[in-house]
């Protein structure tokens with residue numbers, strides 16, 4: 001468990017690099033990590049997840065520039081997500097879920113910061129979902145394909161009705177998520193995403209943090225709802241069917 005947490009911290013550190021570079025179209029491998037302020041390459045001590053941020057009090061050792069809060073947050077979040085997945089999935093299932101949510105964390109933060117979901121990342125998830133469906137299927141192909149069509153269809157409809165309120169990146173991502181979850185779990189995921197998204201959207205509008213025309217990235221809600229479904233989807237659906245008497 002502690003091993004999974006520590007590995008999660010280091011993978012979170014790599015996800016930070018992906019979040020910063022993928023929207024710029026840069027390689028996630030080269031060049032080595034450097035301070036965006038002074039360009040100095042980071043030493044091994046400065047690359048320790050969370051620890052170096054705390055030791056340096058969130059400042060660059062070279063120029064004293066602020067290090068974004070995003071770095072320790074993503075590292076800790078990845079570690080916690082990995083530990084939760086480790087408690088829920090065993091064997092190869094854990095590694096598949098860990099990879100999937102590694103990519104999803106990158107999507108979450110890129111959409112939050114830039115309001116885009118890069119095609120490259122959706123493509124990675126699509127190829128991954130297809131490979132998993134071939135080698136480690138958890139549902140029939142029909143369930144997966146209907147899920148993809150349903151998710152893409154609903155969001156395409158929303159994009160047309162809202163005239164661009166829902167972006168092309170959201171449509172593509174939900175199509176892949178529908179295929180990944182199958183249509184039953186997809187319905188639960190979309191319900192949760194709209195519920196939480198509506199709630200937080202209302203709070204942001206009421207508190208004046210956002211104006212109606214600002215638009216709010218929807219990708220983070222899709223990622224959050226997906227994680228809840230992966231972790232607790234089955235008990236949630238069982239509970240729903242019990243109380244609704246279906």
Ligand SMILES: [Zn+2]
Nearest residue numbers: 035038060063
């Ligand atoms: Zn610096």
